Amino acid sequence: MITWIAGLIVLLIKMALVLGVLLFLAAYLVWAERKLLGRLQVRLGPNRAGIFGLLQPIADSIKMLCKEDIVPEAADKIIFLLAPAVVATTALLMFAVVPFGPEITLMGKQVPLVISDINVGLLFVFAMASLGVYGMALGGWASNSKFALLGGIRGAAQMISYELALGLSLVPVVMLAQSFSLVDIVNAQADYPFIIVQPIAFVIFVISSMAESKRIPFDLPEAENELGAGFHTEYSGMRFGLFFIGEYVHMQVFGALIAVFFLGGWRGPFLPPPVWLLIKIIIAALVMIWIRGTLPRLRYDQLMEMGWKILIPASLINIIITGAVILI
Known part of the structure; x- marks a missing residue:
C-alpha cells in the first residue's frame, strides 16, 4: 500500500513538472516568435511590458482571461x-x-x-x-x-x-x-x-x-x-x-x-x-x-x-x- 501511494505521488510530481514546463515554454515561445519575426521583418516586436518585452506573455494571458x-x-x-x-x-x-x-x-x-x-x-x-x-x-x-x-x-x-x-x-x-x-x-x-x-x-x-x-x-x-x-x-x-x-x-x-x-x-x-x-x-x-x-x-x-x-x-x-x- 505504501509503495502504491509513493508511486502515485511520484507520478503526480512528474505530471505537474511536465505540465508546468510545457505551459511556461509555450508562453515564451510566443514571445520568441514575435521577437524573431520582428527582426526578420525589420521591426521591434514586443518591447513595452518588462525588459525586452519579457512580461508580454503574462500581459497577454491576463488579457485573454479578462476578455x-x-x-x-x-x-x-x-x-x-x-x-x-x-x-x-x-x-x-x-x-x-x-x-x-x-x-x-x-x-x-x-x-x-x-x-x-x-x-x-x-x-x-x-x-x-x-x-x-x-x-x-x-x-x-x-x-x-x-x-x-x-x-x-x-x-x-x-x-x-x-x-x-x-x-x-x-x-x-x-x-x-x-x-x-x-x-x-x-x-x-x-x-x-x-x-x-x-x-x-x-x-x-x-x-x-x-x-x-x-x-x-x-x-x-x-x-x-x-x-x-x-x-x-x-x-x-x-x-x-x-x-x-x-x-x-x-x-x-x-x-x-x-x-x-x-x-x-x-x-x-x-x-x-x-x-x-x-x-x-x-x-x-x-x-x-x-x-x-x-x-x-x-x-x-x-x-x-x-x-x-x-x-x-x-x-x-x-x-x-x-x-x-x-x-x-
Missing part, C-alpha cells in the same frame, strides 16, 4: 465550448510517453524519467494526434460560420493527408529500433543518432510535423487573407487562448519527437539529459519560427500534391530501401 467569452447565437453551444479543450488536451497528452532521461535512483528505487513508458508509445502519439483533428473540425463546424467551417474542413483534410506521410516516415525508425516504445527508440541510438542513417525519413517527418501543427507555409486552416482566422474565427477570450496553447504545445511535441526519433533524444555530453532534450526542442521550435518568417503560404493544391505525390511515395521507397539494407 468576454462570446458564443454565437446559432452555434452548437456544447461542441463549440468543448472543441478548444480537445485541441489543447490531446497536445499535452502526447508528452506522457516522451522520455526526458535515463532512470534515476530516488529513495533507493529506480524511477524512469518518463510519465508512462508503454510498449506502444509511438501508436499512442499517433492516436492523440488523430484525436486533435476533432477539436479543430468540430470547432469550425459548431461555430455556424462558413469561414470557420471551411477552415475546419481544410484542417481535417490536411491532417489526414500528412499524418499518413508522418506515420510512414517513422516505419524505418521502428525497423531499426525494433520497438514502438519511445524509451527503446532512444536507447537504440546509443551509438549514433538515426538522422545519420535515415536523412530522408527525417526530412519527411519534419515537413509533415509542420503540416500537422498548421505552421506557415502549411497554415491553410487559418489563412487570414482568405478565411478571416479559419476554424477559430468565432472564438474569443480564453477559448481562443486554448487553440493558441495547443499550437505552441504541438511545436514542443514535434520538437521532442524529432529529438527522440532522429537526434538521440536526451543524449548529449556534459549537460544533464533533460537539458539536452529541452535544447533540441527549442532548436526545432526556432527553426519552425524561422521558416514561418521566410516562406510564403502554399496554395491548397500545392499542399495536397506535396503530401500525396511526393512525401508518401518517398516514404514508401525509403521503407523498401531500409528493409533491403537490413536484410543484406
Whole structure:
C-alpha cells in the first residue's frame, strides 16, 4: 500500500513538472516568435511590458482571461465550448510517453524519467494526434460560420493527408529500433543518432510535423487573407487562448519527437539529459519560427500534391530501401 501511494505521488510530481514546463515554454515561445519575426521583418516586436518585452506573455494571458467569452447565437453551444479543450488536451497528452532521461535512483528505487513508458508509445502519439483533428473540425463546424467551417474542413483534410506521410516516415525508425516504445527508440541510438542513417525519413517527418501543427507555409486552416482566422474565427477570450496553447504545445511535441526519433533524444555530453532534450526542442521550435518568417503560404493544391505525390511515395521507397539494407 505504501509503495502504491509513493508511486502515485511520484507520478503526480512528474505530471505537474511536465505540465508546468510545457505551459511556461509555450508562453515564451510566443514571445520568441514575435521577437524573431520582428527582426526578420525589420521591426521591434514586443518591447513595452518588462525588459525586452519579457512580461508580454503574462500581459497577454491576463488579457485573454479578462476578455468576454462570446458564443454565437446559432452555434452548437456544447461542441463549440468543448472543441478548444480537445485541441489543447490531446497536445499535452502526447508528452506522457516522451522520455526526458535515463532512470534515476530516488529513495533507493529506480524511477524512469518518463510519465508512462508503454510498449506502444509511438501508436499512442499517433492516436492523440488523430484525436486533435476533432477539436479543430468540430470547432469550425459548431461555430455556424462558413469561414470557420471551411477552415475546419481544410484542417481535417490536411491532417489526414500528412499524418499518413508522418506515420510512414517513422516505419524505418521502428525497423531499426525494433520497438514502438519511445524509451527503446532512444536507447537504440546509443551509438549514433538515426538522422545519420535515415536523412530522408527525417526530412519527411519534419515537413509533415509542420503540416500537422498548421505552421506557415502549411497554415491553410487559418489563412487570414482568405478565411478571416479559419476554424477559430468565432472564438474569443480564453477559448481562443486554448487553440493558441495547443499550437505552441504541438511545436514542443514535434520538437521532442524529432529529438527522440532522429537526434538521440536526451543524449548529449556534459549537460544533464533533460537539458539536452529541452535544447533540441527549442532548436526545432526556432527553426519552425524561422521558416514561418521566410516562406510564403502554399496554395491548397500545392499542399495536397506535396503530401500525396511526393512525401508518401518517398516514404514508401525509403521503407523498401531500409528493409533491403537490413536484410543484406
